[in-house]
Amino acid sequence: MNPIIRRELLEVLRTRRAVALQLGLALGCALLVLLRWPTGEVADLSGARSMQVLRVFGYGLLAGILLLVPAFPATSLVREKMKGTLALLLNSPMRPWSIYAGKLGGALGFTAVLLTMTLPAAAACYALGGTGGEGGIGALYAVLGIATLQLTTLALLVSSRAQSTDGALRATYALVLVLCVVTLAPHALLRGKTGPLVESASWLRCLSPVPAVMEVLGQGDVGSHGISAGSGVFLRYLFLAAIFSVICAAVTVAGLNHKLFDRARSAGVMTEDRSEAGQFFRRVLFLFFFDPQRRSGSTSAWVNPVMVKEFRSRRFGRSHWTMRLLAASAILSLGLSYIALTGALGWGIEVVGGALVLFQVALLILFAPSLAAGLVSAERESGTWQLLMMTPLSPGTILRGKLLSVAWPLLLLLCATLPGYIVMMTIKPELIHQVRRVVICLGLTAVFAVLLSAAVSTLFRSTAAATTASYLSLLAVCGGPLLVWLGREAPFGHPTVEAVLTIDPVAAALQASATPGFARYELLPANWWIIGSACVALLVILAVRTWQLYRPE
Amino acid sequence: MPSGQPVVETKELTKQYGRFVALDRLTMSVERGQILGFVGPNGAGKTTTIKILVGLARPTSGSARVAGADCVREARKLKRLVGYMPDTFGSYDNMRVGEYLDFFGAAFGIRRKQRARRIDEVLETAGASTYHDLYVEALSHGMKQRVAIARTLLHDPEVLSLDEPANGLDPQARIEMRLLLLDLAERGKTLLVTSHVLPELARICQRVAIITRGKLRAFGTLEEITRQLHPLRPMEILLTNADRIDRVVEVVKKYVEPGAEISPAPAEAVVRFRTAKREEELAGLLTALVAAGVGVTQFREVATDLEEAFMTVARSSESDEQEGELARNASEAEPARSASEGPISPTRQRGGLR
Numbered sequence: 001m002n003p004i005i006r007r008e009l010l011e012v013l014r015t016r017r018a019v020a021l022q023l024g025l026a027l028g029c030a031l032l033v034l035l036r037w038p039t040g041e042v043a044d045l046s047g048a049r050s051m052q053v054l055r056v057f058g059y060g061l062l063a064g065i066l067l068l069v070p071a072f073p074a075t076s077l078v079r080e081k082m083k084g085t086l087a088l089l090l091n092s093p094m095r096p097w098s099i100y101a102g103k104l105g106g107a108l109g110f111t112a113v114l115l116t117m118t119l120p121a122a123a124a125c126y127a128l129g130g131t132g133g134e135g136g137i138g139a140l141y142a143v144l145g146i147a148t149l150q151l152t153t154l155a156l157l158v159s160s161r162a163q164s165t166d167g168a169l170r171a172t173y174a175l176v177l178v179l180c181v182v183t184l185a186p187h188a189l190l191r192g193k194t195g196p197l198v199e200s201a202s203w204l205r206c207l208s209p210v211p212a213v214m215e216v217l218g219q220g221d222v223g224s225h226g227i228s229a230g231s232g233v234f235l236r237y238l239f240l241a242a243i244f245s246v247i248c249a250a251v252t253v254a255g256l257n258h259k260l261f262d263r264a265r266s267a268g269v270m271t272e273d274r275s276e277a278g279q280f281f282r283r284v285l286f287l288f289f290f291d292p293q294r295r296s297g298s299t300s301a302w303v304n305p306v307m308v309k310e311f312r313s314r315r316f317g318r319s320h321w322t323m324r325l326l327a328a329s330a331i332l333s334l335g336l337s338y339i340a341l342t343g344a345l346g347w348g349i350e351v352v353g354g355a356l357v358l359f360q361v362a363l364l365i366l367f368a369p370s371l372a373a374g375l376v377s378a379e380r381e382s383g384t385w386q387l388l389m390m391t392p393l394s395p396g397t398i399l400r401g402k403l404l405s406v407a408w409p410l411l412l413l414l415c416a417t418l419p420g421y422i423v424m425m426t427i428k429p430e431l432i433h434q435v436r437r438v439v440i441c442l443g444l445t446a447v448f449a450v451l452l453s454a455a456v457s458t459l460f461r462s463t464a465a466a467t468t469a470s471y472l473s474l475l476a477v478c479g480g481p482l483l484v485w486l487g488r489e490a491p492f493g494h495p496t497v498e499a500v501l502t503i504d505p506v507a508a509a510l511q512a513s514a515t516p517g518f519a520r521y522e523l524l525p526a527n528w529w530i531i532g533s534a535c536v537a538l539l540v541i542l543a544v545r546t547w548q549l550y551r552p553e
Numbered sequence: 554m555p556s557g558q559p560v561v562e563t564k565e566l567t568k569q570y571g572r573f574v575a576l577d578r579l580t581m582s583v584e585r586g587q588i589l590g591f592v593g594p595n596g597a598g599k600t601t602t603i604k605i606l607v608g609l610a611r612p613t614s615g616s617a618r619v620a621g622a623d624c625v626r627e628a629r630k631l632k633r634l635v636g637y638m639p640d641t642f643g644s645y646d647n648m649r650v651g652e653y654l655d656f657f658g659a660a661f662g663i664r665r666k667q668r669a670r671r672i673d674e675v676l677e678t679a680g681a682s683t684y685h686d687l688y689v690e691a692l693s694h695g696m697k698q699r700v701a702i703a704r705t706l707l708h709d710p711e712v713l714s715l716d717e718p719a720n721g722l723d724p725q726a727r728i729e730m731r732l733l734l735l736d737l738a739e740r741g742k743t744l745l746v747t748s749h750v751l752p753e754l755a756r757i758c759q760r761v762a763i764i765t766r767g768k769l770r771a772f773g774t775l776e777e778i779t780r781q782l783h784p785l786r787p788m789e790i791l792l793t794n795a796d797r798i799d800r801v802v803e804v805v806k807k808y809v810e811p812g813a814e815i816s817p818a819p820a821e822a823v824v825r826f827r828t829a830k831r832e833e834e835l836a837g838l839l840t841a842l843v844a845a846g847v848g849v850t851q852f853r854e855v856a857t858d859l860e861e862a863f864m865t866v867a868r869s870s871e872s873d874e875q876e877g878e879l880a881r882n883a884s885e886a887e888p889a890r891s892a893s894e895g896p897i898s899p900t901r902q903r904g905g906l907r
């Protein structure tokens with residue numbers, strides 16, 4: 001057996017976290033099935049009930065895979081790189097592909113163990129009967145298996161190129177989001193049209209495991225219209241995902257050489273030291289303030305130094321990248337409003353509003369943890385926390401600076417997407433009330449996401465762990481209820497769905513914007529109260545933990 | 554503060570982690586402008602002590618004062634008075650050295666106008682003025698060490714606590730570090746320096762504290778400590794040949810204390826002996842030997858440097874642990890015994906050539 005597989009598997013299976021994960025997954029699945037277990041005396045001959053159970057089970061499993069699978073391989077190569085053991089491996093007689101096979105095998109083995117834990121629940125579903133044919137359990141596991149391979153190879157590719165474990169996690173989750181959700185967008189946008197563009201969009205859509213799982217579970221047309229249409233998605237997905245994985249693997253193996261350790265981090269030429277023409281050129285290119293090669297001035301006495309430090313030490317935060325992101329957001333939001341304005345795609349203003357909200361929420365969920373999950377853990381990890389403690393800054397100032405450094409970019413991000421709403425309000429002035437509610441929801445979501453990540457950050461010593469935990473908990477709160485919503489016709493009833501959606505800030509924002517499928521639930525203002533209280537609680541945790549960490553040992 | 558008054562003072566300082574005693578009733582004091590070398594094997598409690606002295610850890614019992622501030626009750630005041638350089642560098646990603654120092658300058662409330670000048674000054678002092686635009690995480694270990702010194706000096710603290718400043722530096726950089734520390738002491742700073750590179754400290758410290766397993770084993774000037782540990786200095790006389798070695802033994806016998814141990818080694822043409830006599834008397838012995846015409850090529854003291862002292866203390870503390878309470882009470886007598894035991898080892902001879 002490949003020695004790496006054995007070591008990797010043993011290493012990960014031995015941790016207490018892994019055991020907890022396995023038990024949690026098995027229990028969760030069992031609970032899910034038990035909840036929907038038929039209780040009546042009447043035999044369910046059509047199998048509709050068991051199909052409903054299978055659906056909940058299948059979507060839950062898919063969500064679990066999308067969330068849990070990337071975390072382990074995303075850190076696996078980069079961690080070895082940081083610790084220097086990857087250099088040792090490359091110096092050993094092992095070939096790069098066998099190192100890769102070891103890493104891949106380790107990650108897949110772990111997921112296989114996880115999936116095995118769900119088999120009892122699957123068997124229970126099967127025992128209910130009525131799950132034969134296309135919507136079989138076997139097909140479900142086939143899709144999940146290939147999805148695991150796809151996500152793992154992707155995560156390993158990111159991991160081989162990343163410079164830090166938390167950076168790898170961030171990039172991997174962003175790519176998983178793109179792969180699973182964004183690929184669905186073009187097909188949804190072009191719905192009802194024909195032509196080569198549409199054909200390629202429908203192939204692109206099959207890169208995502210979501211439509212395949214939907215087909216397997218016999219849900220051609222879920223409320224989010226246009227996501228799944230036409231058959232053959234299942235086979236297309238297996239084909240595309242296999243190709244995707246092979247490409248990822250090939251690229252990763254090709255890159256597994258000594259060049260990985262030979263990255264220059266040169267200081268570059270400072271703009272001030274360039275010729276006049278060069279200085280002028282860079283000023284135009286980077287709008288002066290966002291030039292990474294500019295000598296930055298002294299921190300002013302009026303601003304919180306911790307905040308300035310956070311901005312400067314952040315790859316994304318300090319520089320031209322934020323500006324590019326803001327510009328892209330503004331353009332996209334204006335584009336969406338243009339679609340609504342011209343009625344180009346036959347979309348109602350509600351659909352566009354819903355798309356806008358989803359877009360903003362996706363940005364928030366992606367960025368808040370990536371900015372906030374390292375706020376405290378990174379300082380503790382790198383040993384700078386005790387340097388901070390040695391300065392006269394009070395824990396309050398430190399915390400305020402850190403939170404501000406996250407709040408500003410997020411606020412800018414939200415503002416950049418606001419023009420879309422303004423356009424919509426110009427079209428339909430009566431929307432003003434609705435837009436106000438949406439903006440409150442989004443603001444609360446942002447605050448909640450930041451506080452949650454920051455609070456998680458104080459609980460972990462490693463930024464990678466804090467980042468994973470933040471993403472998982474945030475996605476559980478924001479995405480979990482949407483899973484229940486997917487089963488809103490059956491097996492869940494209206495009251496259950498409404499109750500579950502009430503804790504979800506995303507659902508509240510969607511409801512406030514009267515998105516189809518959400519409009520009939522009454523979530524506000526109960527949701528505001530819940531999220532608001534949660535924010536206060538998180539803030540208290542954050543303050544208490546910071547104060548605890550600040551105290552001498 | 555008038556000189557002669559202790560700047561750093563600890564009384565019965567004790568730190569426990571759970572039931573483990575990391576620091577056991579440490580009492581010592583250092584005066585202004587002095588350099589205290591804090592030596593001990595790994596896990597001895599050096600970092601623990603320094604952390605308590607800079608207010609990053611609380612003692613379980615006992616008290617400590619640094620520059621007039623109580624380390625427990627006046628932790629806030631303490632921060633402006635001491636500069637702490639931990640044994641890890643603590644870098645922020647993506648920051649240039651100038652920005653890195655600017656942040657700490659701002660955190661210490663240095664005025665914006667003075668900050669840039671101050672940063673140039675401390676970089677200059679630390680010999681790092683060319684690093685201003687480099688990325689912190691791309692610095693080499695020795696360069697980081699210099700930037701760390703610059704960071705420690707930024708707010709002009711009275712007392713500097715440096716944890717392993719010479720760790721990982723090349724010989725040239727070590728010499729420069731030593732000069733830098735001496736320079737700082739001359740400017741009236743009080744320095745606490747931990748190290749396990751012992752000869753390093755021996756040359757520059759006015760005070761040395763040797764600590765093992767949380768206990769202070771020896772404290773004082775290097776001279777005092779070596780005297781205390783080795784009341785009898787080991788000496789060596791190297792001869793051109795062993796023909797007249799008996800004559801040499803005779804002459805030596807006249808000069809040293811009656812009953813002192815003298816061991817001639819004809820095979821090596823060396824005479825070794827131990828004595829408590831001082832330099833002037835030994836000079837007389839050398840004159841006598843030359844007068845006797847025995848062909849002396851070298852007449853030297855076998856090194857009892859800090860390393861030696863350190864090893865002796867470490868050994869004695871080990872046997873201490875083994876012998877339990879009784880031996881601990883008798884530990885005053887300990888050094889003398891360990892000094893007289895065993896032959897002169899090759900490492901000692903190597904030390905002697907210096």
Ligand SMILES: Nc1ncnc2c1ncn2[C@@H]1O[C@H](COP(=O)(O)OP(=O)(O)OP(=O)(O)O)[C@@H](O)[C@H]1O
Binds near residue numbers: 593594596600602
């Ligand atoms: N937070 C802690 N919890 C428990 N034990 C600790 C803690 N910090 C230090 N110790 C223990 O206290 C003892 C002294 O540690 P300390 O770091 O002071 O050693 P040191 O003299 O600095 O060693 P080195 O030369 O290796 O740096 C060690 O045995 C260590 O295991």
Ligand SMILES: [Mg+2]
Binds near residue numbers: 601640
């Ligand atoms: Mg130490």
